[in-house]
Amino acid sequence: MYSYEMHQLRAAELIRRADRRRLVREAVAARRTAARTTGRDAPEGRVSENRGRFARAA
Incomplete structure (x- = not known):
């Protein structure tokens, strides 16, 4: 009987x-979705500001 109770506790x-873990994953996904839909660059997604002044030549 003891092993059965231990099994039940472990389960x-x-x-x-x-x-x-499922709740954490859902919260992270909701946070990402909210971040994508808000902010000044919402249609494009996150834009890096560290690109420098000019675009790199091909």
């Missing part, structure tokens, strides 16, 4: 961990 812990 419940794994389910809780999976739920937490």
Whole structure:
């Protein structure tokens, strides 16, 4: 009986961990989506400001 209870506790812990990881992934995805839709460069996405003054020649 002891091993069965330990198995149940372990299974419940794994389910809780999976739920937490899923929630974190969903939060990160929502944050990325929000960042893409807001800001001054929303249609193009994120634009790097460190390109320098002129475009590089081909």
